[in-house]
Amino acid sequence: xxxxxxxxxxxxxxxxxxxxxxxxxxxxxxxxxxxxxxxQFVQIVMVAxxxxxxxxxxxxxxxxxxxxxxxxxxxxxxxxxFNQTAxxxxxxxxxxxxxxxxxxxxxxxxxxSLRAASASAASDVATPSPLAALAYVAxxxxxLAVYSHxxxxxxxxxxxxxxxxxxxxxxAVLLVFSVLG
Numbered sequence: 001x002x003x004x005x006x007x008x009x010x011x012x013x014x015x016x017x018x019x020x021x022x023x024x025x026x027x028x029x030x031x032x033x034x035x036x037x038x039x040q041f042v043q044i045v046m047v048a049x050x051x052x053x054x055x056x057x058x059x060x061x062x063x064x065x066x067x068x069x070x071x072x073x074x075x076x077x078x079x080x081x082f083n084q085t086a087x088x089x090x091x092x093x094x095x096x097x098x099x100x101x102x103x104x105x106x107x108x109x110x111x112x113s114l115r116a117a118s119a120s121a122a123s124d125v126a127t128p129s130p131l132a133a134l135a136y137v138a139x140x141x142x143x144l145a146v147y148s149h150x151x152x153x154x155x156x157x158x159x160x161x162x163x164x165x166x167x168x169x170x171x172a173v174l175l176v177f178s179v180l181g
Contacts, residue, residue, distance in 0.1 A: 009091040013146050018153035019081070019088035029083050032090035037062040039097040046104050047111045057177070064176060065089055068169045069154075076155045085154040092150065096143040103139065106132025144170070 005028065011017040022028070041051075041058035048054040069086045073079050110128035144166055152162030 005091075009095060012088055012150070013092050013095050013142075015146070015149055019084045019150050020153060022084050022087050022091070024083040024087070026083065029087045029090070032087045032094065033062055033066065035094045036065070036090040036097070039094045043097050043101055043104050046101070047108050049115075060176070060180075061173065062090075064173055065093065065169070068172060072151070072155065072165055072168075076157075078155065081154050085150065088150045088154070089147065092146045093143070096139060096146065100136060100139050100143075103132045103136035107136060 005023065008017055008021055012019070012022070037058050040061050041054055044057050045051055045054040048057075066086055069089055070079070070082055073082050073085060106129045110126050113126035144163075147166040147169070148159060148162040150162075151157070151165040152159050155161065155165065157165075
């Protein structure tokens with residue numbers, strides 16, 4: 001069962017399947033959410049000063065993703081699709097986050113120099129690795145496309161609406177994290 005699920009997730013991030021092709025049970029949803037939270041934590045701790053805030057950010061990002069999916073499904077009067085949609089979002093997010101670990105590692109010294117330079121001159125900022133930056137941006141765009149694909153199927157809307165819903169989530173996350181500092 002685990003290999004079948006993993007294969008379906010790979011097919012999902014390659015746009016061969018939709019969220020409707022994933023299991024809708026609670027245990028798969030929970031496992032996907034936990035995997036997503038762990039992957040987020042690993043990525044955040046690579047650039048964070050310590051693990052405490054990284055854990056908080058990973059937990060909050062996971063909760064926000066689940067709440068946002070529940071909200072948009074409820075607004076479309078499709079709450080019965082939550083388990084499959086959230087499983088798809090968490091599972092795809094896990095894969096993309098794991099793939100982003102290498103570029104994140106490549107950008108870690110640049111991010112650290114940005115943090116340190118905020119109090120000093122901008123000339124102290126290290127030059128980011130162009131390959132790591134390109135890989136990070138490419139994977140980020142791919143992630144937005146995958147989430148748009150998931151929302152398009154789950155909400156039964158055109159792809160443009162799926163993109164809008166995905167961008168809405170990204171804006172919501174940015175607002176929440178900006179308010180929290």
